[in-house]
Amino acid sequence: DTAVSQTPKYLVTQMGNDKSIKCEQNLGHDTMYWYKQDSKKFLKIMFSYNNKELIINETVPNRFSPKSPDKAHLNLHINSLELGDSAVYFCASSQRQLYGYTFGSGTRLTVV
Amino acid sequence: GDSVTQMEGPVTLSEEAFLTINCTYTATGYPSLFWYVQYPGEGLQLLLKATKADDKGSNKGFEATYRKETTSFHLEKGSVQVSDSAVYFCALSDHTDKLIFGTGTRLQVFP
Numbered sequence: 001d002t003a004v005s006q007t008p009k010y011l012v013t014q015m016g017n018d019k020s021i022k023c024e025q026n027l028g029h030d031t032m033y034w035y036k037q038d039s040k041k042f043l044k045i046m047f048s049y050n051n052k053e054l055i056i057n058e059t060v061p062n063r064f065s066p067k068s069p070d071k072a073h074l075n076l077h078i079n080s081l082e083l084g085d086s087a088v089y090f091c092a093s094s095q096r097q098l099y100g101y102t103f104g105s106g107t108r109l110t111v112v
Numbered sequence: 113g114d115s116v117t118q119m120e121g122p123v124t125l126s127e128e129a130f131l132t133i134n135c136t137y138t139a140t141g142y143p144s145l146f147w148y149v150q151y152p153g154e155g156l157q158l159l160l161k162a163t164k165a166d167d168k169g170s171n172k173g174f175e176a177t178y179r180k181e182t183t184s185f186h187l188e189k190g191s192v193q194v195s196d197s198a199v200y201f202c203a204l205s206d207h208t209d210k211l212i213f214g215t216g217t218r219l220q221v222f223p
Contacts, residue, residue, distance in 0.1 A: 004155075030200055031209065041150075041199055043213040051139050090155055092117075101211060103155040 005112050006091050006104040013081055014112055021076045021107045023091030030095060032074035037088040049074055056085060081111045114139045114206045125192055125221050133187040133217045135202030143204040145178050145185040146211070150199045192221045209211035
């Protein structure tokens with residue numbers, strides 16, 4: 001069973017479109033995250049939720065809106081996509097940061 | 113703010129060579145330290161961790177020791193294999209419960 005699953009794995013879309021990426025974890029973790037990995041492999045946190053409550057909201061354009069319907073799901077909606085949004089987006093979860101995160105396999109977003 | 117600095121890659125080695133990937137950190141408190149590995153086309157996997165000074169994390173032949181005096185967490189392996197080729201990320205978790213990553217170091221191991 002996949003611990004943290006993201007869909008879709010690949011997403012190619014045109015500028016200006018709106019798209020969503022879904023994430024689900026079956027580990028019973030309380031906290032979920034979205035990270036963005038750019039073309040140089042640099043990873044930066046975007047958001048974190050703890051039990052459906054937004055905890056961390058880094059400097060991210062407000063075109064990005066996370067939604068957590070329950071503590072097992074954290075979706076990412078992106079409005080008016082731009083070329084610079086092209087990246088790999090990783091979802092992750094943790095029970096306590098002391099023990100590290102479990103990452104999903106990533107969603108490669110390409111905006112053309 | 114807190115940060116992690118890793119050596120630039122790629123690191124290119126022959127099979128069975130000794131590996132060291134340097135990692136130093138800057139943190140105001142006492143962070144937990146991690147090494148993650150990303151194989152091509154995959155997500156990140158936790159390789160090892162250490163939660164306090166002088167702790168040694170180890171897994172799959174890799175080791176790293178939390179050195180508070182030098183603010184370092186260098187990754188080592190005595191004999192690398194081709195299958196170890198991947199990108200390695202050093203990270204720390206601060207009091208805000210977020211992971212802060214280094215820029216990653218690509219390791220290439222040739223037969």
